[in-house]
Amino acid sequence: xxxxxxxxxxxxxxxxxxxxxxxxxxxxxxxxxxxxxxxxxxxxxxxxxxxxxxxxxxxxxxxxxxxxxxxxxxxxxxxxxxxxxxxxxxxxxxxxxxxxxxxxxxxxxxxxxxxxxxxxxxxxxxxxxxxxxxxxxxxxxxxxxxxxxxxxxxxxxxxxxxxxxxxxxxxxxxxxxxxxxxxxxxxxxxxxxxxxxxxxxxxxxxxxxxxxxxxxxxxxxxxxxxxxxxxxxxxxxxxxxxxxxxxxxxxxxxxxxxxxxxxxxxxxxxxxxxxxxxxxxxxxxxxxxxxxx
Amino acid sequence: xxxxxxxxxxxxxxxxxxxxxxxxxxxxxxxxxxxxxxxxxxxxxxxxxxxxxxxxxxxxxxxxxxxxxxxxxxxxxxxxxxxxxxxxxxxxxxxxxxxxxxxxxxxxxxxxxxxxxxxxxxxxxxxxxxxxxxxxxxxxxxxxxxxxxxxxxxxxxxxxxxxxxxxxxxxxxxxxxxxxxxxxxxxxxxxxxxxxxxxxxxxxxxxxxxxxxxxxxxxxxxxxxxxxxxxxxxxxxxxxxxxxxxxxxxxxxxxxxxxxxxxxxxxx
Amino acid sequence: xxxxxxxxxxxxxxxxxxxxxxxxxxxxxxxxxxxxxxxxxxxxxxxxxxxxxxxxxxxxxxxxxxxxxxxxxxxxxxxxxxxxxxxxxxxxxxxxxxxxxxxxxxxxxxxxxxxxxxxxxxxxxxxxxxxxxxxxxxxxxxxxxxxxxxxxxxxxxxxxxxxxxxxxxxxxxxxxxxxxxxxxxxxxxxxxxxxxxxxxxxxxxxxxxxxxxxxxxxxxxxxxxxxxxxxxxxxxxxxxxxxxxxxxxxxxxxxxxxxxxxxxxxxx
Numbered sequence: 001x002x003x004x005x006x007x008x009x010x011x012x013x014x015x016x017x018x019x020x021x022x023x024x025x026x027x028x029x030x031x032x033x034x035x036x037x038x039x040x041x042x043x044x045x046x047x048x049x050x051x052x053x054x055x056x057x058x059x060x061x062x063x064x065x066x067x068x069x070x071x072x073x074x075x076x077x078x079x080x081x082x083x084x085x086x087x088x089x090x091x092x093x094x095x096x097x098x099x100x101x102x103x104x105x106x107x108x109x110x111x112x113x114x115x116x117x118x119x120x121x122x123x124x125x126x127x128x129x130x131x132x133x134x135x136x137x138x139x140x141x142x143x144x145x146x147x148x149x150x151x152x153x154x155x156x157x158x159x160x161x162x163x164x165x166x167x168x169x170x171x172x173x174x175x176x177x178x179x180x181x182x183x184x185x186x187x188x189x190x191x192x193x194x195x196x197x198x199x200x201x202x203x204x205x206x207x208x209x210x211x212x213x214x215x216x217x218x219x220x221x222x223x224x225x226x227x228x229x230x231x232x233x234x235x236x237x238x239x240x241x242x243x244x245x246x247x248x249x250x251x252x253x254x255x256x257x258x259x260x261x262x263x264x265x266x267x268x269x270x271x272x273x274x275x276x277x278x279x280x281x282x283x284x285x286x287x288x289x290x291x292x293x
Numbered sequence: 294x295x296x297x298x299x300x301x302x303x304x305x306x307x308x309x310x311x312x313x314x315x316x317x318x319x320x321x322x323x324x325x326x327x328x329x330x331x332x333x334x335x336x337x338x339x340x341x342x343x344x345x346x347x348x349x350x351x352x353x354x355x356x357x358x359x360x361x362x363x364x365x366x367x368x369x370x371x372x373x374x375x376x377x378x379x380x381x382x383x384x385x386x387x388x389x390x391x392x393x394x395x396x397x398x399x400x401x402x403x404x405x406x407x408x409x410x411x412x413x414x415x416x417x418x419x420x421x422x423x424x425x426x427x428x429x430x431x432x433x434x435x436x437x438x439x440x441x442x443x444x445x446x447x448x449x450x451x452x453x454x455x456x457x458x459x460x461x462x463x464x465x466x467x468x469x470x471x472x473x474x475x476x477x478x479x480x481x482x483x484x485x486x487x488x489x490x491x492x493x494x495x496x497x498x499x500x501x502x503x504x505x506x507x508x509x510x511x512x513x514x515x516x517x518x519x520x521x522x523x524x525x526x527x528x529x530x531x532x533x534x535x536x537x538x539x540x541x542x543x544x545x546x547x548x549x550x551x552x553x554x555x556x557x558x559x560x561x
Numbered sequence: 562x563x564x565x566x567x568x569x570x571x572x573x574x575x576x577x578x579x580x581x582x583x584x585x586x587x588x589x590x591x592x593x594x595x596x597x598x599x600x601x602x603x604x605x606x607x608x609x610x611x612x613x614x615x616x617x618x619x620x621x622x623x624x625x626x627x628x629x630x631x632x633x634x635x636x637x638x639x640x641x642x643x644x645x646x647x648x649x650x651x652x653x654x655x656x657x658x659x660x661x662x663x664x665x666x667x668x669x670x671x672x673x674x675x676x677x678x679x680x681x682x683x684x685x686x687x688x689x690x691x692x693x694x695x696x697x698x699x700x701x702x703x704x705x706x707x708x709x710x711x712x713x714x715x716x717x718x719x720x721x722x723x724x725x726x727x728x729x730x731x732x733x734x735x736x737x738x739x740x741x742x743x744x745x746x747x748x749x750x751x752x753x754x755x756x757x758x759x760x761x762x763x764x765x766x767x768x769x770x771x772x773x774x775x776x777x778x779x780x781x782x783x784x785x786x787x788x789x790x791x792x793x794x795x796x797x798x799x800x801x802x803x804x805x806x807x808x809x810x811x812x813x814x815x816x817x818x819x820x821x822x823x824x825x826x827x828x829x
Binding site: 042043046047049050051054070071123124126127128129130131132134135136137138139140141142143144145146147149150151222223225226227229230233234244245247248251253256257259260261263264265267268271 | 314315316318319321322323326342343396399400401402403404407408410411412413414415416417418419421422423494497498499501502505506512513516517519520523525528529531532535536537538539540543
Binding site for chain 3: 189204207284
């Protein structure tokens, strides 16, 4: 890209490509020459310093205030984490949680895309579905856990339904927004070349909505992690939620922390892999930038 | 090549349907939905497990008047508001600082990038162990849920501020503090608001989760515990109330945004 | 003295807008009683102040809108819907499909017409070369400059061998140098292909460089064509000649009268 705004556009792009992790600093374009290396070095130094500080404070606080049990220091936590990894318990739990999420996520995304595209394309459908979407949007998935548990027991079905619920509305709303956002000239251009409605939908609407759909899916994935943990705590016999819950029951906070850390890592990895897959296989459809973590 | 295929342009645009007709369709859809609910409940399913629309309404009315539902509603809403306000303020402040001063950003980035992927629900257990079942743990959780999303959006916002605005201020002799106060903060407002709106949703989700997992009052607790007494009508009443509350909160938020902040070019 | 349009009555117009009026539902009329006739193979530029409805004329001819009153006839048949006989080149770049490469964008119309891949690719490559973009075939739109993107639109239009080209201020968003270059190139391409062109612009020199006849529109609302001037400067045209300057000042007088009227209208 050329022009006076190249610096900004590039940094914004950078923000999106790295999953909005590397946010640029205010109004500065990349410095030139050897100062880059110096800057990066200082950055790394400060980053290490900050993590080090955090750990030091954590270690100090937990040892000094005698809360070794309730608030284990990093050393204890990490050791526990390593133990759990060694026995494979953590991996198994993680795998179970992930599988649950992906099953529901997959189904929910498909349904959400279908619903959203329908709503976006047909005014009738939208008018009929809108009251429900707007209502259910504000009912957190967890609220449905109680009824679903009542009807389906505490089995896998209940949990999958929850994840489907989490995913479907966010994806549908984003897909609908995507349809509305297709620039009119694209559709007109296709009409000029004699495209039928089906062709317009397949060749214009669908590709143009893809970035919105992917953004919705990404948000839904993050929310699914939130939902699955509670769902597992409330009724599963495996998975990270179950592990965390066990930690709570036996006041084994190191276990709880390990579970949380594993959850965080999984969440981060899922998000990164998702973004990577999108960029790799559907690069031209990648969302322009993400503002919602 | 000219083989005109002259297709009629289907008008799918939303403005093609008169608003009155769209409204009518929506209302009919709600009525139809309620009817289906009522009929399916009375005819098909066990009333204990699957309350009818009517019995839910009755339960709603009676529980509200008898006081429990109203109290739980207020408690939940209060938790959301308190945590949301504090979390937004902290998130926006830290985000503004991180976005404006490189050293601050580099220092806090690793922590932010780590914690933002850990869902607030994961902290319910530790928070309960440390702060007990009461308000503090819920507050902590909601603040956590809101803080990171507002922070990230704020930082994204700052990165989108046009360079020329800073240059303009500098050419008029503004010092960094003035730039921060007069350019950075106002220009970030739309993004902060967007983050806050998402954070509001997150807050609701977190509070309900916390109340279900480790609470003894509030709507989440009510919904979850109704299951034990097989009072599915109360359960549904609570869910509906929750939906309405969430909707109202979002609607209020949008209203406030439009009234008070329209000059900040808020993105929708 | 501006030359009024006197076309021989024997020549059947290829494109004809007869007493066309247009307005949106319950809004002020944009066009009122507009008459326009184009002969086959002529390059007609339509000039006017902003808001006078020139884009609306193009939209009507393209079939994106239907006239409230009047008829639009192309090659003896009435126009209702868009079709590949009237290809449009849009203002701005948002008709380009950003998920397709340049070549894929150019072949889009061919693809819809069912032409096989190999033939499509060959035709698109030819068109690419004729607009001077060889080598850019595999780039995506966001990698191209504004001028290049407009050339892609031209290539896309040419490759379909449409009889009529409708161009809506295609060079409006470009810088002056690129604009001049593209104007000359378009003039050259047109001389080789001799399509019928309706070209909307607000730039007088652009109208003179390109147009066989130049229509000046009245100020809105309820606009129509005020004058049509025959441009008999010989091609290829250059901007510095005395004849050019004469024509420029003649047209400028006409246009500024209309601009004045439109500005007065705004004040009222």
